[in-house]
Amino acid sequence: MKQLMRLLMAAFVLSLLPVVEMQGQANRVKPPTSNSTPAKPKPPKKPAKPTQPAKPTTPIRPSAPSVNTSPRADEVITVNGVSFKMIRVEGGTFTMGATSEQGSDAYDDEKPAHQVTVSTFSIGETEVTQELWQAVMGSNPSRFSGPRRPVEKVSWEDCQNFIRELNSLTGRRFRLPTEAEWEYAARGGKKANGHKYAGSSAIDNVAWYDSNSGSQTHDVATKRANELGLYDMSGNVWEWCQDWYGSYSSNSQTNPAGASSGSYRLFRGGSWYDNASYCRVSFRNYYTPSFRYYDLGLRLAY
Numbered sequence: 001m002k003q004l005m006r007l008l009m010a011a012f013v014l015s016l017l018p019v020v021e022m023q024g025q026a027n028r029v030k031p032p033t034s035n036s037t038p039a040k041p042k043p044p045k046k047p048a049k050p051t052q053p054a055k056p057t058t059p060i061r062p063s064a065p066s067v068n069t070s071p072r073a074d075e076v077i078t079v080n081g082v083s084f085k086m087i088r089v090e091g092g093t094f095t096m097g098a099t100s101e102q103g104s105d106a107y108d109d110e111k112p113a114h115q116v117t118v119s120t121f122s123i124g125e126t127e128v129t130q131e132l133w134q135a136v137m138g139s140n141p142s143r144f145s146g147p148r149r150p151v152e153k154v155s156w157e158d159c160q161n162f163i164r165e166l167n168s169l170t171g172r173r174f175r176l177p178t179e180a181e182w183e184y185a186a187r188g189g190k191k192a193n194g195h196k197y198a199g200s201s202a203i204d205n206v207a208w209y210d211s212n213s214g215s216q217t218h219d220v221a222t223k224r225a226n227e228l229g230l231y232d233m234s235g236n237v238w239e240w241c242q243d244w245y246g247s248y249s250s251n252s253q254t255n256p257a258g259a260s261s262g263s264y265r266l267f268r269g270g271s272w273y274d275n276a277s278y279c280r281v282s283f284r285n286y287y288t289p290s291f292r293y294y295d296l297g298l299r300l301a302y
Contacts, residue, residue, distance in 0.1 A: 075122070077282070079169055080135040086302065087123040087229055089181075092190045093117040096183055097248055097282055101196050105277045109284055113254040116180050123177055123185050124300040126150075126220035126231050127239060128162075136165050148219040150237045152299045156265040156289040159298045166300075176242040177301035179284075180256050182268050185283040187236040188227030193239050196280055198233035198269070199226030203276045207235025213272035217295075233277040237297035238267040245286035264288060271295035 075086045097113040098106035131147035133154075134140045139155045154162070156176075163174050177185070186198040199206040206226065208218045213235075222230040233239075243258025243266050258266065264286035270279030273295040277283065 031069070034196075040272060051093060055254055070152050075095075076167050077133065077170060077172070079166065081213045082129075082132050082135040084129070084300075086122040087125050088122050088298070089120065089185050089189050089228060091118050092184070094184055094187060094189075094192065096180060099194075099282065100203065101194055102280055102282050105280060106282060107284070109247065110282045112248060112250045114248060114250050116184070116256060117252070117254045118181055118184050119255055121177070122182055122302050123181065123230065125229060127237055127297050127299050129220055133162060135232075136169060137162055141292075142217075144217045146217075146219060149217045150220055150232070152217060152237050152294055152297045153292045154240075154297060156240050156267075158292070163300075172302060174300050174302050176240055176298060178255070178257055179241045179243045179266050179268065180253075181301060182233075182239065182241050183281060185230060186226065186269070191227035193227060195226075197229065197276075198281055199224055203234065203279060207232070207270065207276075207279050208272045209235045209279050210273060210275050217272050222287040231267055233299075234281070235270050235274075236272060237269075238285060239269045239297060239299045241266040241268055245284070267296060 003201055012045050074088050076083055077086065093115060095113050096116040098110040099113050102110065107295070127150035129148055130140050130145070130151045133142075133151040135146075140151065142149065142151050143153055159176060163176070164170070166174050188195070188199070195201045195208055197203050203209060205224045207223060217236055220236065221234070224234065225231050226233060241258075244260070244262035245264040245266050246259025246262060265288070266284060266286050268284065270276075272285065278285070
């Protein structure tokens with residue numbers, strides 16, 4: 001009788017093994033292959049703000065010139081056979097942050113909305129492309145290969161190295177835009193029409209994002225430009241800014257340059273990976289200066 005009971009119990013346990021195995025497989029994360037969409041790393045996109053931000057142990061000296069240079073016109077620049085266009089943005093005053101068209105999508109760190117004045121500057125017509133990065137650095141770190149696709153998988157520190165090389169080749173003083181310059185340009189500068197995204201309140205007109213990207217980047221300038229003729233300031237890839245991340249003030253400011261120190265650098269604009277809310281002109285994101293990912297690139301300014 002005991003032998004029969006042991007046999008019945010063994011048969012019962014064996015019958016459960018496929019269920020246990022399937023449950024284990026369901027809980028296992030499949031590593032990305034060359035054709036699969038990579039899983040976002042942890043911590044989440046909006047990491048908790050540190051209570052006492054610390055300066056980096058080995059700070060990178062920014063290659064930024066004075067913000068107040070005043071370019072006179074749009075300009076096409078060629079580096080090692082690759083040309084790119086810089087768009088002149090006439091300075092002005094705007095409301096930065098959670099303006100009315102952002103509605104309930106606005107996060108707390110987009111508040112309070114406040115008056116900002118920026119001087120005239122120039123900004124890239126498009127995100128930095130892979131062909132331009134290759135021409136300057138001699139390599140291409142991007143996951144989604146294509147000469148006219150935006151370069152990605154570059155950290156803030158990588159961008160500073162790229163800019164130093166570009167300045168050495170051209171004799172110019174390129175830099176990353178400040179966060180205020182970036183938002184002013186994304187909104188359309190003095191030509192702004194109060195859109196939620198850069199150039200439209202209908203995101204599909206102007207952005208590659210999670211609902212239309214096919215889980216990859218796309219060639220720059222294949223969606224509609226904004227009021228200033230700038231492409232992809234919403235979607236395609238995030239764009240690093242020069243600033244440290246910090247809280248907004250309600251005070252009016254002129255040429256703000258962000259927090260004086262911190263642990264996180266800002267990036268803006270959303271990407272192919274993100275939902276529409278992240279592609280809004282006021283949305284702020286940030287990470288450590290060494291962080292790289294397949295949806296993170298840059299746009300030049302001077």
